[in-house]
Amino acid sequence: xxxxxxxxxxxxxxxxxxxxxxxxxxxxxxxxxxxxxxxxxxxxxxxxxxxxxxxxxxxxxxxxxxxxxxxxxxxxxxxxxxxxxxxxxxxxxxxxxxxxxxxxxxxxxxxxxxxxxxxxxxxxxxxxxxxxxxxxxxxxxxxxxxxxxxxxxxxxxxxxxxxxxxxxxxxxxxxxxxxxxxxxxxxxxxxxxxxxxxxxxxxxxxxxxxxxxxxxxxxxxxxxxxxxxxxxxxxxxxxxxxxxxxxxxxxxxxxxxxxxxxxxxxxxxxxxxxxxxxxxxxxxxxxxxxxxxxxxxxxxxxxxxxxxxxxxxxxxxxxxxxxxxxxxxxxxxxxxxxxxxxxxxxxxxxxxxxxxxxxxxxxxxxxxxxxxxxxxxxxxxxxxxxxxxxxxx
Amino acid sequence: xxxxxxxxxxxxxxxxxxxxxxxxxxxxxxxxxxxxxxxxxxxxxxxxxxxxxxxxxxxxxxxxxxxxxxxxxxxxxxxxxxxxxxxxxxxxxxxxxxxxxxxxxxxxxxxxxxxxxxxxxxxxxxxxxxxxxxxxxxxxxxxxxxxxxxxxxxxxxxxxxxxxxxxxxxxxxxxxxxxxxxxxxxxxxxxxxxxxxxxxxxxxxxxxxxxxxxxxxxxxxxxxxxxxxxxxxxxxxxxxxxxxxxxxxxxxxxxxxxxxxxxxxxxxxxxxxxxxxxxxxxxxxxxxxxxxxxxxxxxxxxxxxxxxxxxxxxxxxxxxxxxxxxxxxxxxxxxxxxxxxxxxxxxxxxxxxxxxxxxxxxxxxxxxxxxxxxxxxxxxxxxxxxxxxxxxxxxxxxxxxxxxxxxxxxxxxxxxxxxxxxxxxxxxxxxxxxxxxxxxxxxxxxxxxxxxxxxxxxxxxxxxxxxxxxxxxxxxxxxxxxxxxxxxxxxxxxxxxxxxxxxxxxxxxxxxxxxxxxxxxxxx
Numbered sequence: 001x002x003x004x005x006x007x008x009x010x011x012x013x014x015x016x017x018x019x020x021x022x023x024x025x026x027x028x029x030x031x032x033x034x035x036x037x038x039x040x041x042x043x044x045x046x047x048x049x050x051x052x053x054x055x056x057x058x059x060x061x062x063x064x065x066x067x068x069x070x071x072x073x074x075x076x077x078x079x080x081x082x083x084x085x086x087x088x089x090x091x092x093x094x095x096x097x098x099x100x101x102x103x104x105x106x107x108x109x110x111x112x113x114x115x116x117x118x119x120x121x122x123x124x125x126x127x128x129x130x131x132x133x134x135x136x137x138x139x140x141x142x143x144x145x146x147x148x149x150x151x152x153x154x155x156x157x158x159x160x161x162x163x164x165x166x167x168x169x170x171x172x173x174x175x176x177x178x179x180x181x182x183x184x185x186x187x188x189x190x191x192x193x194x195x196x197x198x199x200x201x202x203x204x205x206x207x208x209x210x211x212x213x214x215x216x217x218x219x220x221x222x223x224x225x226x227x228x229x230x231x232x233x234x235x236x237x238x239x240x241x242x243x244x245x246x247x248x249x250x251x252x253x254x255x256x257x258x259x260x261x262x263x264x265x266x267x268x269x270x271x272x273x274x275x276x277x278x279x280x281x282x283x284x285x286x287x288x289x290x291x292x293x294x295x296x297x298x299x300x301x302x303x304x305x306x307x308x309x310x311x312x313x314x315x316x317x318x319x320x321x322x323x324x325x326x327x328x329x330x331x332x333x334x335x336x337x338x339x340x341x342x343x344x345x346x347x348x349x350x351x352x353x354x355x356x357x358x359x360x361x362x363x364x365x366x367x368x369x370x371x372x373x374x375x376x377x378x379x380x381x382x383x384x385x386x387x388x389x390x391x392x393x
Numbered sequence: 394x395x396x397x398x399x400x401x402x403x404x405x406x407x408x409x410x411x412x413x414x415x416x417x418x419x420x421x422x423x424x425x426x427x428x429x430x431x432x433x434x435x436x437x438x439x440x441x442x443x444x445x446x447x448x449x450x451x452x453x454x455x456x457x458x459x460x461x462x463x464x465x466x467x468x469x470x471x472x473x474x475x476x477x478x479x480x481x482x483x484x485x486x487x488x489x490x491x492x493x494x495x496x497x498x499x500x501x502x503x504x505x506x507x508x509x510x511x512x513x514x515x516x517x518x519x520x521x522x523x524x525x526x527x528x529x530x531x532x533x534x535x536x537x538x539x540x541x542x543x544x545x546x547x548x549x550x551x552x553x554x555x556x557x558x559x560x561x562x563x564x565x566x567x568x569x570x571x572x573x574x575x576x577x578x579x580x581x582x583x584x585x586x587x588x589x590x591x592x593x594x595x596x597x598x599x600x601x602x603x604x605x606x607x608x609x610x611x612x613x614x615x616x617x618x619x620x621x622x623x624x625x626x627x628x629x630x631x632x633x634x635x636x637x638x639x640x641x642x643x644x645x646x647x648x649x650x651x652x653x654x655x656x657x658x659x660x661x662x663x664x665x666x667x668x669x670x671x672x673x674x675x676x677x678x679x680x681x682x683x684x685x686x687x688x689x690x691x692x693x694x695x696x697x698x699x700x701x702x703x704x705x706x707x708x709x710x711x712x713x714x715x716x717x718x719x720x721x722x723x724x725x726x727x728x729x730x731x732x733x734x735x736x737x738x739x740x741x742x743x744x745x746x747x748x749x750x751x752x753x754x755x756x757x758x759x760x761x762x763x764x765x766x767x768x769x770x771x772x773x774x775x776x777x778x779x780x781x782x783x784x785x786x787x788x789x790x791x792x793x794x795x796x797x798x799x800x801x802x803x804x805x806x807x808x809x810x811x812x813x814x815x816x817x818x819x820x821x822x823x824x825x826x827x828x829x830x831x832x833x834x835x836x837x838x839x840x841x842x843x844x845x846x847x848x849x850x851x852x853x854x855x856x857x858x859x860x861x862x863x864x865x866x867x868x869x870x871x872x873x874x875x876x877x878x879x880x881x882x883x884x885x886x887x888x889x890x891x892x893x894x895x896x897x898x899x900x901x902x903x904x905x906x907x908x909x910x911x912x913x914x915x916x917x
Contacts, residue, residue: 042819042822042825043818049828058903059900059901059902059903059904060904061904061905078804078805078806078807079804079806079807080796080800080801080807082800102901102902103901105903106901106903109903109905148828148829149796149828149829152828152829155818156806156810157806160806165818167818167819168819168820220401220895221509221510227875228835228836228872229835229836239893242891242892242893243893244893244894249799249800250784250797250799250831250834257891257892257893257894258887258891258892259400259401259402259405259887259890259891260400260401260402260895261401261402261403261509261510261511261512262398262401262403263508263509264508267508267509268508271508272507272508272509273509274504274507274509274510274674274676275502275674275867275868276402276504276509276510276512276513277407277502277504277513277517277519277528278402279502279868279869279878280519280526280878280879280880281880281883281887281891283875283878283879283880284879284880284881284883285891286875286879287875287876287879293875294874294875294876295874295875295876296874296875297836297872297873297874297875298869298872298873298874298875298878299835299836299838299869299872300838300867300868300869301867301868301869302867303509305509308895308897311897311899311900312895312897312898312899312900313899313900313907331900332894332895332900333894333900358904358905361904361907376396377396378396378398379396379397379398379399379401379403380398380401381398381403382403382508382511383401383402383403383404383511383512384403384511385506385511385514
């Protein structure tokens with residue numbers, strides 16, 4: 001049991017038991033900081049445990065660290081994440097080949113190899129691929145892991161270091177003193193803190209608003225499908241044809257893509273994640289991507305709720321209205337980057353700055369002139385319903 | 394006026410193949426009675442039933458635990474179609490009454506408008522004939538999806554010949570394709586005795602009924618069977634099933650001095666579960682009711698669920714001994730639901746919804762019976778007894794929350810983790826255990842292990858079954874090949890706007906091209 005068990009509060013309180021929050025907590029605990037994660041449900045129950053598991057994010061300043069850390073994570077956490085290196089993207093049209101160029105350039109621009117593949121090379125590397133392949137890209141770095149197992153690995157590793165996790169605990173407010181957050185109010189009592197980290201996914205907007213610095217995010221539902229297991233391909237991290245996903249270590253094909261549905265701010269992100277009829281459109285593209293798996297059965301689907309900022313990029317920054325509060329939203333691309341995200345945030349807490357990545361593009365101030373109607377301007381709104389029509393009439 | 398995000402569901406048409414006035418799922422007693430009643434009232438009815446099920450799907454133990462005891466005849470779809478049609482006179486009656494009866498068509502999904510699915514403007518059902526899939530909208534639907542088997546893991550239960558009572562009864566009475574000759578039945582409740590009577594009547598030998606409790610659960614039924622030479626063994630449990638490539642050759646019992654029974658089939662009749670998949674997928678309110686056989690959709694007295702226009706009738710709305718023994722009760726539920734549904738169709742309005750609460754009698758308490766069986770199973774199971782056959786998860790694996798076999802399992806930190814350490818962090822959710830152990834993640838979609846895993850979690854954490862959250866069901870609730878599931882009518886506006894991820898402009902631009910501190914507004 002950890003030394004601080006029983007005390008009300010912690011040096012650092014992290015609101016949100018998803019990958020970003022748990023990774024931050026774990027890195028802080030490794031550095032000897034007394035941390036507590038407050039989660040309103042079960043760890044990883046949101047998008048952190050329901051995503052494609054990809055770990056190839058060449059657009060991000062955290063890419064190098066993402067690539068450096070993943071191969072070590074099982075050893076560092078001491079629990080399996082199912083991380084598998086390498087990534088292949090398959091194009092089934094010339095246009096899809098064209099779309100891969102940005103990734104190739106970004107990757108090479110950061111000193112990593114990216115190799116163009118011809119159709120035969122793709123078929124040699126990907127036994128399920130068919131004659132419809134036009135080309136592909138092979139990334140030596142990158143890869144994928146099992147989101148559900150990884151989330152639990154962070155949580156257990158954190159607890160092993162003495163960190164605390166309060167599940168089924170909802171944050172109701174904050175107590176402030178002298179421009180700082182002094183305590184977090186929850187349905188299980190009040191917990192004092194020296195530093196607050198908000199990493200609450202779709203709830204980040206609402207919670208930051210309670211601290212007078214609303215981080216602009218809006219949430220959407222998206223889904224994936226899963227097939228029965230197949231013999232393992234040599235590289236499981238294969239996607240393309242406008243799908244993301246992977247063959248899991250068990251052999252299942254887990255893939256997603258296609259239209260998302262924006263939610264209303266008042267929607268409960270945990271409750272509103274039904275699978276949709278679009279699962280069949282995902283299946284159509286998966287059968288195209290892997291023609292030799294067309295006979296394989298789809299055995300389930302799942303949906304997750306993901307938040308985005310107005311430009312689809314992360315915010316990792318201090319809140320201007322609370323000097324000891326850091327906010328983190330990865331804007332729909334959080335899982336793969338999580339080892340690096342957590343390390344960056346732990347450095348912000350301990351050293352005041354991140355020494356391995358330039359986080360300036362993650363600043364909250366870039367939204368300083370954001371129009372109050374930013375959601376409407378982007379069309380980031382739920383489809384109109386008959387109720388809406390009736391209300392409008 | 395706001396613009397539309399072309400990458401979102403907004404403004405996308407959904408290809409709906411047909412519109413149904415009244416959809417009925419399941420051609421059992423409740424579904425047929427509902428269809429006949431609605432037809433009599435002049436309402437157009439489409440009645441779908443997944444039987445005859447493709448024999449390959451039967452091999453996966455979908456939708457019931459067939460245990461490979463279906464005869465070769467099940468590979469002949471035409472013949473099976475005739476067998477199903479001939480198994481109940483009311484099917485022909487329904488045809489004659491003008492009901493559009495579709496055999497061999499499964500309902501694998503049900504979607505209703507709600508937050509997250511505001512895109513839908515009406516409820517739709519996903520249907521499949523095994524070769525292709527399509528969507529149908531409907532004005533009202535009555536689900537009469539029946540019951541399914543619950544499994545019980547003892548050493549040898551993965552052998553061919555160990556099967557569920559619903560599967561056995563269905564093969565015997567609807568398919569006329571049950572291979573079994575010498576049968577040992579686990580359980581002594583109404584489902585066990587009614588199957589035993591049918592099996593005896595069909596010339597099969599029922600060797601024994603094995604009941605873990607000290608007294609038969611259906612004493613009258615057991616008395617009749619005993620008079621026909623069936624051994625009724627109470628306070629007993631199968632210690633193991635033995636056999637070879639062709640399956641079960643016998644069982645050993647514990648609690649009766651190691652007695653051996655020779656048989657080719659072990660029928661698990663320890664209980665059955667209401668088939669509620671589509672209700673859960675659609676988002677209907679569901680609760681655990683020990684007196685109704687487990688988790689059931691909340692309904693009013695006429696079968697209305699929490700979703701407007703969606704009704705439940707028959708076993709899927711609740712199972713008890715009386716309903717098992719007398720199919721007229723389910724038929725009456727079906728008829729009543731049809732009357733209510735037709736009333737709503739005619740008036741165009743929904744009656745106020747008053748949920749009926751607990752009913753039934755204490756003797757129907759599945760909480761008690763499932764606990765007793767699982768405790769008995771836990772005493773006979775060994776580390777090679779897989780409660781989840783698809784993913785090879787044993788009871789010790791569940792209790793230890795152990796990762797699957799393809800991962801390292803014996804590292805010190807992992808070994809220190811178990812169900813009780815997980816329970817220290819809060820109420821355990823079966824979906825969490827599923828994620829970590831993979832129990833329930835296989836091709837049978839958790840049908841054989843779902844209730845067993847619940848019972849183990851309940852027992853091990855001291856939580857009543859009723860308090861455990863329902864592990865979620867996911868569409869497609871029948872395993873469908875990619876080629877049969879794939880959308881073949883995708884509208885151009887969906888294809889043209891399809892993106893792998895959100896399609897937010899600039900989301901993948903490399904970070905070094907973004908000017909420091911620039912606002913998104915300035916950049917765009």
